[in-house]
Amino acid sequence: MSEPPPRKPPAVSSAPAPAPEQRNEPRREPSEEELFGLRLSDPYRWMEKKENAGELKSWLTSEGQRTRQHLELLAGHAKLEERVRELGMSQAFASVVRPVGDLVFYLKTDKGGELRKLVVRSSDGRERVLVDPSTMRTATGGHVSIDHYRPSHDGKWVAYGLAEGGGEITNVYVVETATGRVLPEVLPRIWGEFWVSWRADNSGFYYTQMVPESELHGGDPMQGMRARFHRLGDPVPQDPVVLGPGATAGPPFEPQEFPKVRTFPGSRWSLGFGTGARFEARIFATRAKELSATPGKAAWTTVTEYTDLVRDWAVHGDDLYLLTSKGAPNRRVLRVSLEKPNLADAEVVVAESGDVIEEMAFDAKSLYLHMNHNGRSRLRRLPFGTRKVEDISLPFDGWIDDIVADPLREGSIVHMEGWTREDRYFAFNAKSRAFKDLSLVESSGIDVSEFVADEVEATSSDGTLVPLTILHRKDLPKDGRRNAVLEGYGAYGFSLSPRFKPTHIAWLERGGVYAYAHVRGGGEKGDAWRLAGKGEKKPNSVRDFIACGEYLVREKYTSPSYLAAYGQSAGGILIGRAITERPDLFAAATVSAGFLNTMRFLQGSNGANQKAELGSPDTEAGARALFAMDAFHNIRQGVKYPSAMLATGLNDARSSPWITAKFGAQLRWANAGRPVWLRVEGDEGHGVGSTRRQRFALIADMWSFFLEEMGDPEFRTAGSTR
Incomplete structure (x- = not known):
């Protein structure tokens, strides 16, 4: 195993700092605001405005080119990317498996394949491809991905959603399983996570649709959704609204709620839901026959509210099974009759x-x-x-x-x-x-016998024991000089559960350490764990992450000169605040599509949907909680922050690119002498619809940047003194 060289501090230049235009700095425009006694200075608020979208895109694009040019100067980058890709492409994937009678439908990614394709396997083991997005391109040459699908109850039809350029707004098509014939109807503007639900007679399906683009008028595209019914062969514009805005009956919905309808084979009942960026759901029940006969006019009975803390459900006959954490942090299962769905009698x-x-x-x-x-x-x-x-x-x-x-x-x-x-x-x-x-895909054949996962616990600042997973070679010397990455998320009750990632071997085989901090806000220890890192308690998540970093240093897996932090999406809150709270603990950090400016999340697409998790800036308590988790507003000039690489995709509809742009610009302004790179991709979104090449490229770019900052000689640029 090679020994990493001692980290050398960056050379301090005596030359005057370059002018902003030479550094490609965006303009700073004074903007001051006071909210519940909080003074908010925001010189990059102009980036949020639609009239400045062209200027922002131009700056981000040039920043992306600048970052790309720098990464290509790193001698070891090409070799590392090749190794990451070799390992990643050796694995085949099956996902979203759905059995229907003697058929099994699933999304499959072949060894060496870039994108998932929809396949069906019959009882004799023969497999047929129904939809292959790799054969498709957008009008501008971008890629197409399949985000969701659902077969009909008899397996005759499959409805599937295609998105363009790594985005998550799909068009839904229907293919006939036996022939591969695609029906002429196209259902537009359906969010990539919202699969359809087929009616019991397989004549059509219920779906949740976003507001037409012509009706947005500059608003949030994630608001005002409605559930509709499509009968195969009928004109799509005439599909009736069955739940949500536009329905003539049924419960009211907040603009940020997502109305959904689900059917259950063998049951006389259909369920309606109000959901969002949260685990809990409001649930309503109606008779499937009534819903079919009078779409949009069916009588719905409320079964649960968000306060009932129901996160999963199942229907069998007339019985509704509910998985709830109300009064039971580790959750319990209730059963209630849909004839009289009174939770008090469950x-x-x-x-x-x-x-x-x-x-x-x-x-x-x-x-x-x-x-x-x-x-x-x-x-x-x-x-x-x-x-x-x-x-x-x-x-x-x-x-x-x-x-x-x-x-x-x-x-x-x-x-x-x-x-x-x-x-x-x-x-x-x-x-x-x-x-x-089932042997749906062949094994990668990768030998992992050299590696081990240590499952330990770090002690947070309040004494809470935080699970920490540490992946490394079995023969790792604990000398404090190993390059290490600490990843975290800590939101929505989502757990960083065990995952096999062959790409990570490219880091581990170099003698590196890869660790996962299972911080509060996730779901690793039930609902109490989730709530302990939510809203005003989000600082617990940050302290947990810091404690995990300190554990790695104290136990000599690594040291601050060799420790990097990584998070994506809502994990950006965690990483952004960890490096602004304890900049001395990390050498570098990468945030991908991160939530880094929570005080302004309502101004972005998918903004109001986040209130359930983040809180609201409309109250003093809410505003102060958001400020505490806002990495942008906690940057202080003159502090020596870790070097950073921030990644965004221009088609991201979950975390608007201006969030990354603002944080990157502010961090660079404050972080004189320490690099802040912006990695920008035009044919990508939030990562959900990315090709494997794009995913592997991000990993290689991130690790190359880390290794440069950690002083690895293979990743020094010409003239570097590190």
């Missing part, structure tokens, strides 16, 4: 225990429960009509990514993986209690 069918219930799924005869036992998955099964919960032995000790089942048949499919265990899909036979590897 029966507890699975009580809370020391294990966290992560999700539910059901087949024709049973309810399946995914349990989190100290970061490892357990599977339990509850036959309908009984109170006897059975333990099911899993194929290996790892993590369940998903459980899926056909509600009209017995059995389920379990998707599993681990930190050093490649993901596989297993079919569970309910009668024999046996698992069978």
Whole structure:
């Protein structure tokens, strides 16, 4: 194993600082505001305005070119990117598996393939491709990705959504499974996470649609959505609204809520939902027959509100099963009759225990429960009509990514993986209690025997024990000189559960350390863990992350000169505040598509949708909580912050590119002498629809930047004194 050289401080130049135009600095425009006693200085607020979109795009594009030119000067960059790509492309993926009768539908990424394609496999093992986005291009030459799909209950039809340029606003098409014929109708402006729900007779489906672009008038495209019904063959513009704005009956919805409709084979009931950027949902029930006969006029009965803390559900016949954390932080399962859905009369069918219930799924005869036992998955099964919960032995000790089942048949499919265990899909036979590897994709053949995952706990500033996963070579010397990356997220109750990432071997095999901080705000320890890092308690997440970094240093996995921080999306809050709170702890940081200016999130696309998680600036308590988590407003001139590389895609509809632009400009203004790079891609969004080449390029760019800042001789530019 090679020894990393001692880190040398950057040379201090005696030359005068270059003029702003030579540094490609954006203009600073004075803007002062006082909100509940908080003084907010924001010289880059002009970037938020639509009339300045051209100027902002021009600056971001030039910054992206500047960063690209710099990375290409690093001698080791091309070799590292080639290795990352070699490892990543050796893995084939299956995802979003859906069994329907004797057919299994799934999204598949081949070894060496860039994008997922929609395939179907018959009972004899033969596989056919139904939709292949790699054969498509946008009008401007950009790529096309498939974001979601759902087969009809009989498997005859599949509705699927295609997005352009890495964005997440899809057009929905319908393909005939037997022939591959694509129907002529196209349903526009459907968010990439919102799959359709087929009616029981398979004549059409319910879907949630964004407001037409012509009606936005500069507003947030994520607001004002409505649920509609499309009958195959009917003109799409005539699709009736069945829930949300425009429906003639039903519950009212806030503009930022997403109305959805779901159907359940074998049940007389359909459910409606109010959701958003939160786990909890409002749930409404109506008879499926009434909804079919009178779209938009059906009578809905409210079953739950957000305060009931319901995060998952299943319908079997007339019974509704609810997974709730109300009064049970590790969650419990309730059953209520849809004939009289009164939660006060709900029966507890699975009580809370020391294990966290992560999700539910059901087949024709049973309810399946995914349990989190100290970061490892357990599977339990509850036959309908009984109170006897059975333990099911899993194929290996790892993590369940998903459980899926056909509600009209017995059995389920379990998707599993681990930190050093490649993901596989297993079919569970309910009668024999046996698992069978479906072999949906071939193994990568990557040898991971040299690597290990240490599962430890760091002590946060208030004494809370924070889970920390540390991946490294088995023969790693703990001498404090290893290059290390600490990744975190800590939002929405999302857990950094075990994932097999072959690309990370490119970092580990160099003697590097890759660690995951399971901070509060995530779901690793149930709902209490999530709430302890939400809203005004978000500083707990930051302190947890810092504690994990300190643990790595104290236990001599690394030292501040070799420690980098990484987060994406809402993880940007965590990383942004960690480096502004403890700049001395990190050598470098990368934030991808990050939430870095929470005081202004309402001005961005997808803004109001975030209120449930972040809070609101309209109250003093809310404003002060947002200020505490706002990395932009916590930058102080003269502080020596870590070097940074900030990534954004110009098609990002979740975290507007101006957020990254503002933070990067402000950090560079304050961070004299320390580099701040902006990595900007035009054919990308939030990362959901990126090609594998794009994902691997981001990893290689980020690690090359880290290695440069850590003093690796292979990543020095010409003339560098580091």
